[in-house]
Amino acid sequence: xxxxxxxxxxxxxxxxxxxxxxxxxxxxxxxxxxxxxxxxxxxxxxxxxxxxxxxxxxxxxxxxxxxxxxxxxxxxxxxxxxxxxxxxxxxxxxxxxxxxxxxxxxxxxxxxxxxxxxxxxxxxxxxxxxxxxxxxxxxxxxxxxxxxxxxxxxxxxxxxxxxxxxxxxxxxxxxxxxxxxxxxxxxxxxxxxxxxxxxxxxxxxxxxxxxxxxxxxxxxxxxxxxxxxxxxxxxxxxxxxxxxxxxxxxxxxxxxxxxxxxxxxxxxxxxxxxxxxxxxxxxxxxxxxxxxxxxxxxxxxxxxxxxxxxxxxxxxxxxxxxxxxxxxxxxxxxxxxxxxxxxxxxxxxxxxxxxxxxxxxxxxxxxxxxxxxxxxxxxxxxxxxxxxxxxxxxxxxxxxxxxxxxxx
Numbered sequence: 197x198x199x200x201x202x203x204x205x206x207x208x209x210x211x212x213x214x215x216x217x218x219x220x221x222x223x224x225x226x227x228x229x230x231x232x233x234x235x236x237x238x239x240x241x242x243x244x245x246x247x248x249x250x251x252x253x254x255x256x257x258x259x260x261x262x263x264x265x266x267x268x269x270x271x272x273x274x275x276x277x278x279x280x281x282x283x284x285x286x287x288x289x290x291x292x293x294x295x296x297x298x299x300x301x302x303x304x305x306x307x308x309x310x311x312x313x314x315x316x317x318x319x320x321x322x323x324x325x326x327x328x329x330x331x332x333x334x335x336x337x338x339x340x341x342x343x344x345x346x347x348x349x350x351x352x353x354x355x356x357x358x359x360x361x362x363x364x365x366x367x368x369x370x371x372x373x374x375x376x377x378x379x380x381x382x383x384x385x386x387x388x389x390x391x392x393x394x395x396x397x398x399x400x401x402x403x404x405x406x407x408x409x410x411x412x413x414x415x416x417x418x419x420x421x422x423x424x425x426x427x428x429x430x431x432x433x434x435x436x437x438x439x440x441x442x443x444x445x446x447x448x449x450x451x452x453x454x455x456x457x458x459x460x461x462x463x464x465x466x467x468x469x470x471x472x473x474x475x476x477x478x479x480x481x482x483x484x485x486x487x488x489x490x491x492x493x494x495x496x497x498x499x500x501x502x503x504x505x506x507x508x509x510x511x512x513x514x515x516x517x518x519x520x521x522x523x524x525x526x527x528x529x530x531x532x533x534x535x536x537x538x539x540x541x542x543x544x545x546x547x548x549x550x551x552x553x554x555x556x557x558x559x560x561x562x563x564x565x566x567x568x569x570x571x572x573x574x575x576x577x578x579x580x581x582x583x584x585x586x587x588x589x590x591x592x593x594x595x596x597x598x599x600x601x602x603x604x
Contacts, residue, residue: 216584219312222325225288226305226314232289235263236349239288243267243328243347250331254345255368257360264349266361270370271331271345274338274600281342282529282594283375283559285550286324287351287358290316296575311578318567322579323378326566326587330595338600344372351550354394354516358550362557374529375554376594378565380572380579383586384543385533386563390443390475391520392548393482396513397422397493399457402505403466412464413505416457418497419468422510423452425492426472429485440477442544448485449546450474466507471515475546478520486512519552527560536593537564545569564590 216222230236244254247269254269270278293302293315300306305314312322327345334343349357365372379386399419404412430450439446450472457468476482493510501508523544524530534540547569551561566583596602 218326218329221329223305225321225325226316229303230289231292232352236288240265240267257364266357267347269345271343273342278342280373283344283346283372284327285346285377286320287348289352291352291573298575311580313578317579318380319572323565339598340600340603341598355518358553375559375561377549377551377563379549379563380567380569386543387523388544389521393517394473394515396471398511399468400509401466402507404464406462415468416465445546448476478522518548519556521552529560530562533562
């Protein structure tokens with residue numbers, strides 16, 4: 197990758213901070229309720245139609261019966277080439293607001309005290325809106341290399357949509373040289389993040405009247421044993437590692453998040469379901485971690501259960517999985533983002549992103565976007581106007597670095 201990068205030392209004018217050019221697009225996107233359980237097709241078609249009006253074709257890949265979709269669009273190089281270049285990637289779904297106390301309507305964005313409030317302002321429609329707002333400027337630039345836009349669905353429930361889009365890119369022979377995922381990082385380059393793996397477990401027992409417990413098989417009690425085993429594994433990772441101190445949580449974690457079972461106080465429960473997840477350092481094999489859990493269930497718990505009642509069984513179903521992103525300081529995209537942000541420090545995060553999926557497909561990736569992850573998923577989520585302005589400056593420098601002028 198040969199892309200020129202200019203210094204990021206110049207400050208953003210105060211007039212841009214007070215009213216970033218991206219504001220109309222960001223507020224438009226935030227006004228669309230794209231909580232993961234709701235279709236995102238309206239937002240995707242809005243973006244597609246705007247791009248189409250500017251002469252830019254977009255490819256949509258659909259999921260969930262056609263009501264959810266990803267979008268991938270290419271702004272080609274001046275000679276029409278679509279090969280290589282950089283992907284700007286973001287997810288369109290947001291987390292729910294149920295049970296949260298907001299000071300304003302989360303889907304009617306408001307500016308207060310230099311901050312834009314609303315669900316998704318930080319995570320991560322601020323980045324998407326900024327990228328879309330610059331499309332006219334990008335079209336006026338004589339690009340030496342193409343720039344791609346990638347918008348996905350259902351990232352918040354386990355990076356469900358992006359794999360469909362990436363699979364389509366591979367089939368079509370689209371080969372970007374690098375990817376910037378605009379998750380909120382306060383415009384610092386994030387070079388690595390953990391993987392996320394989520395499972396549903398169903399423990400099956402046998403119902404009986406509680407006065408006749410030996411004739412039943414208590415699914416909740418055996419589920420509890422498996423849950424305690426998962427917790428013991430988590431304690432082991434915390435105590436023994438492996439460790440990577442560049443992460444805010446420097447070891448692999450695991451937890452049980454939801455549980456349900458039983459139907460009456462005087463009935464031995466025949467079924468218990470629970471969900472659990474683990475977030476692994478990218479140096480650890482997630483399949484090996486799950487294999488330990490599955491082996492304990494199969495070799496230790498199920499035989500005990502079936503000695504009590506032949507109905508005993510434990511079943512697992514993978515809900516979601518997204519690979520970690522391991523740092524590659526030699527990757528050109530990493531060096532480029534470092535140059536554009538003037539940030540040479542190494543930052544790694546415990547949360548997952550779609551960067552790991554792009555990297556696994558052979559597209560080196562780095563995470564860098566406006567806003568602070570501390571504001572994500574919370575009531576009164578916000579992104580500061582200063583951060584939006586910083587993102588604008590960053591992307592403008594990226595575009596200038598992709599120009600023919602920068603390569604001559």
